[in-house]
Amino acid sequence: MNCPKCGQGVPDKAAFCIHCGYRFPADPSFVPPPPRDPFAPYSPDPAARKPFQPLCITSFISGIASLLLLLMGFCCGLFALVSFGLAITAVVLGVMGRKHYDPALHRPDSLSLGKIGLILGIVGLTLFVVGLFIMLLVFGISFLAEMGRLG
Numbered sequence: 001m002n003c004p005k006c007g008q009g010v011p012d013k014a015a016f017c018i019h020c021g022y023r024f025p026a027d028p029s030f031v032p033p034p035p036r037d038p039f040a041p042y043s044p045d046p047a048a049r050k051p052f053q054p055l056c057i058t059s060f061i062s063g064i065a066s067l068l069l070l071l072m073g074f075c076c077g078l079f080a081l082v083s084f085g086l087a088i089t090a091v092v093l094g095v096m097g098r099k100h101y102d103p104a105l106h107r108p109d110s111l112s113l114g115k116i117g118l119i120l121g122i123v124g125l126t127l128f129v130v131g132l133f134i135m136l137l138v139f140g141i142s143f144l145a146e147m148g149r150l151g
């Protein structure tokens with residue numbers, strides 16, 4: 001190509017004229033990559049792993065722990081009481097987590113995780129109440145039998 005200022009031939013890819021020093025306008029075909037705005041919100045790659053909704057995963061863990069502790073509650077009543085608390089936690093966090101789920105921020109399977117936590121919590125609560133009822137029934141019957149024997 002030729003320099004638009006002095007008309008002399010210059011290499012095609014030259015940034016400026018080697019004869020007169022004229023600076024050629026930037027090549028329009030070259031688009032520099034946009035500089036990364038440090039203040040822009042972090043936009044993760046769609047393929048990148050998103051975290052689970054924290055309340056959903058807590059609900060899920062609480063639900064499983066609740067059922068495990070309920071089984072251990074057959075050995076020690078204290079475990080059953082902790083299981084009761086965890087079951088309530090699983091239900092509450094399951095509902096809250098599903099409400100606070102944001103598809104832009106969280107893994108989509110957070111919803112099913114929260115649902116499982118919710119169901120496990122309800123199952124745990126039901127089993128706890130049923131177990132408590134049976135225990136009171138057995139205790140009541142043996143108490144009445146004892147009273148009948150004494151009376």
Ligand SMILES: [Zn+2]
Binds near residue numbers: 003004
């Ligand atoms: Zn020139």
